[in-house]
Amino acid sequence: MTFRREETVWIPESDLEGMSVDTLAVRAGQMRTGELEHSDPIYPTSSFVYGSAAQAAARFGGDEPGNIYSRFTNPTVQSFERRMAAMEGGERAVATASGMAAILSTCMALLKSGDHVVCSRGVFGTTNVLFQKYLAKFGVETSFVSLTDDEGWRSAVGENTRMLFIETPSNPLCEVADIRALADLAHSHEALLVVDNCFCTPVLQRPLEHGADVVIHSATKYLDGQGRCVGGVVVGPEKLMEEVYGFLRSAGPTLSPFNAWVFHKGLETLPIRMRAHCENALELAQWLQQQPEVETVFYAGLPEHPQHELAKRQQSGFGGVLSFRVEGGREEAWSFIDATRMVSITANLGDVKTTITHPATTTHGRLSPEDKSAAGITENLIRISVGVEAVEDLKTDLARGFQALQNQ
Numbered sequence: 001m002t003f004r005r006e007e008t009v010w011i012p013e014s015d016l017e018g019m020s021v022d023t024l025a026v027r028a029g030q031m032r033t034g035e036l037e038h039s040d041p042i043y044p045t046s047s048f049v050y051g052s053a054a055q056a057a058a059r060f061g062g063d064e065p066g067n068i069y070s071r072f073t074n075p076t077v078q079s080f081e082r083r084m085a086a087m088e089g090g091e092r093a094v095a096t097a098s099g100m101a102a103i104l105s106t107c108m109a110l111l112k113s114g115d116h117v118v119c120s121r122g123v124f125g126t127t128n129v130l131f132q133k134y135l136a137k138f139g140v141e142t143s144f145v146s147l148t149d150d151e152g153w154r155s156a157v158g159e160n161t162r163m164l165f166i167e168t169p170s171n172p173l174c175e176v177a178d179i180r181a182l183a184d185l186a187h188s189h190e191a192l193l194v195v196d197n198c199f200c201t202p203v204l205q206r207p208l209e210h211g212a213d214v215v216i217h218s219a220t221k222y223l224d225g226q227g228r229c230v231g232g233v234v235v236g237p238e239k240l241m242e243e244v245y246g247f248l249r250s251a252g253p254t255l256s257p258f259n260a261w262v263f264h265k266g267l268e269t270l271p272i273r274m275r276a277h278c279e280n281a282l283e284l285a286q287w288l289q290q291q292p293e294v295e296t297v298f299y300a301g302l303p304e305h306p307q308h309e310l311a312k313r314q315q316s317g318f319g320g321v322l323s324f325r326v327e328g329g330r331e332e333a334w335s336f337i338d339a340t341r342m343v344s345i346t347a348n349l350g351d352v353k354t355t356i357t358h359p360a361t362t363t364h365g366r367l368s369p370e371d372k373s374a375a376g377i378t379e380n381l382i383r384i385s386v387g388v389e390a391v392e393d394l395k396t397d398l399a400r401g402f403q404a405l406q407n408q
């Protein structure tokens, strides 16, 4: 590497070939300007200039590579995209303004009126609304099946099914789907398998390696990890990503350079954060199981979890999100949550700070009572996104919740 450089260069991806996801998180997608900065630069600019009118025309016509306008080309956004593509093992990534924009852009780019989607029932509530309320208006019909109901998936797939959409592990019940089996089912019907990999991140699970076609993230969660920015990303083969990119260029749900920079830097600590999240979550899940006021704990790291063995095969860790049912209903769940003092009562997850949520009245509150019940979102269910605080301190805080239940 020369230390007298005039131009911006991308650190060659071939230098990192075969390296582990821990290294890719820190090094992939790195760019260096002529200033030779060690940390990554940020390009907060809406447009780019050209040396001549002819060069502008060549850029717009696609005859010459280079930046045009930050709705669809920005070097900081590209740094984040390249790092994500490397970490997920995909050919290309396209960053979006939010996780929902990632899902919408994927659907708008890869589906058309008359197509049918099969979606798992336990997906994030807003994903459910997007399919049922909005995509339906444009002639895309969606059927919902339980994530783990193999027969349900087989019978839901029809002639016009073009996409299977899953979240695994699911939110908030931590069910785990067999990605390979669903990819085979999708491909035997010329459909795509799209996986929302938000809960595991590429550190714990790389769905493309198990046969998925497209991976989606809400970067808002673990990829940032410190609850600062909203964003998303889609990863997959060049051919599909070119379509997603084309939608972004035309419709504009683009990631800002500042947010891309925050995510890009956030990724550098993702592997060590994920290990800390997993360790704390497992210990907390085991502790929750011992509490008399707890009916059930949902966490794939527990040997009793119905897909524990599958999760062990498919993931390299069980993740930082767990949920549990307390004895009683909404009143008991709310008084548990209200008695905590340190953990944050918020709907976000994937943060270094532990968060506590009542899914039935927040993240999944817009689901109909029937959909909630089919998805197992009961009134006594509490979700915890376990952060990286000392686990003993988390137990102390949650014990306040159990104390409140005992005092009732």
Ligand SMILES: Cc1ncc(COP(=O)(O)O)c(C=O)c1O
Pocket: 098, 099, 100, 101, 124, 127, 167, 171, 196, 198, 199, 217, 218, 219, 220, 230, 231, 232
């Ligand atoms: C699993 C999952 N997917 C997608 C989303 C949507 O992401 P965003 O809030 O960034 O739009 C969320 C958000 O909470 C989520 O939990």
